[in-house]
């Protein structure tokens with residue numbers, strides 16, 4: 001039985017960094033906004049997935065993403081939860097809550113969108129399952145920031161998934177944190193065994209900043225030979241906070257999973273925890289500097305890089321990314337390259353742009369092609385698999401989310417269709433990201 005119904009100007013589903021940015025921007029423009037989230041907290045991958053640090057959004061000295069992203073960053077720094085480009089999950093949640101409340105956004109945590117009602121291609125309302133029962137929310141404009149394009153799928157709109165030829169989806173990773181690491185000792189080991197570490201590593205460590213270590217290939221080879229290390233993991237990658245002895249590990253590698261299905265996600269959790277246990281044991285027993293280290297925590301959920309992508313009016317491609325494409329209807333920019341964490345039997349790929357180069361993201365890529373009043377941002381943006389592999393990072397997800405919020409708010413305030421909102425008006429509001 002339906003418990004209650006409410007009406008908002010704008011309804012945003014999914015409170016990851018994209019949804020937060022959309023809701024805050026729309027709220028700041030005076031619209032009534034509801035942000036719906038499955039978890040009892042905000043952040044999505046940035047909190048439940050424990051994903052940190054923020055990837056690159058500055059190139060050649062040019063800062064491509066400001067706006068809500070910058071506000072989130074400042075909020076985390078103010079409470080001591082962000083150092084360099086790395087941050088704690090608790091800090092992300094806290095900074096997000098403050099921004100959402102300050103901008104008058106209504107939040108529905110512990111709420112899952114389960115159904116959509118529409119008239120033709122226009123969404124009228126969403127049904128949410130909440131602890132108090134099923135509730136219906138009506139809106140003028142809707143934004144899908146669920147990471148999995150849930151509104152697109154539930155509404156029967158068009159989407160695609162995986163590699164065009166093989167159907168493969170990127171590998172998953174369960175993040176974990178360790179404490180008690182003798183960072184200087186393990187850093188000294190890396191300098192003496194450079195050939196065992198990844199080419200991009202910079203061995204000139206500054207211990208007052210976050211340092212990144214990736215490798216231990218020789219030690220891993222030995223442990224694999226003795227069946228003491230996960231077969232699908234090729235190296236250990238972690239970042240440490242200065243002087244703290246703490247590290248965040250982005251290193252488990254969970255393959256053969258389609259994370260848009262419940263059974264597969266369940267299996268991913270099992271495999272992820274199994275890998276964490278083996279990797280922690282290996283670090284304790286084999287790696288200098290980890291003798292007294294201990295597991296602090298694993299992420300609330302396994303990290304999902306890729307599921308459904310909406311079919312938008314323009315699907316951004318890998319060529320657009322690597323050719324630093326420019327578009328007349330730009331609404332956000334990025335400079336991160338094509339980063340595919342390969343599946344079983346698939347090579348990983350990291351193709352970067354040259355320093356100083358950036359690409360535009362067009363307004364058409366956030367407009368769901370066959371829906372009337374639905375935009376999409378963040379991890380489920382309209383892009384090919386290669387395009388998505390660049391646009392999925394947190395700063396870009398924030399910028400595309402903010403753009404959706406701005407365009408939806410302009411449509412509501414001027415009583416126009418999304419596609420009729422003049423670009424000059426959009427540009428004025430998003431100028432900090434696209435000037």
Ligand SMILES: Cc1cc2nc3c(=O)[nH]c(=O)nc-3n(C[C@H](O)[C@H](O)[C@H](O)COP(=O)(O)OP(=O)(O)OC[C@H]3O[C@@H](n4cnc5c(N)ncnc54)[C@H](O)[C@@H]3O)c2cc1C
Nearest residue numbers: 014016017018038044045055113146147303304378379394
């Ligand atoms: C392992 C891993 C490592 C990464 N490393 C980096 C990195 O180092 N730096 C970087 O910048 N980026 C990194 N990324 C990418 C980045 O973290 C994500 O792509 C980005 O955070 C996605 O943000 P989002 O808001 O689009 O989606 P999400 O963060 O996935 O948020 C979607 C939200 O929607 C909610 N939701 C879903 N369905 C429903 C529903 N039906 N009803 C209600 N709520 C729903 C979910 O609970 C979730 O909170 C990494 C990602 C992974 C998985």
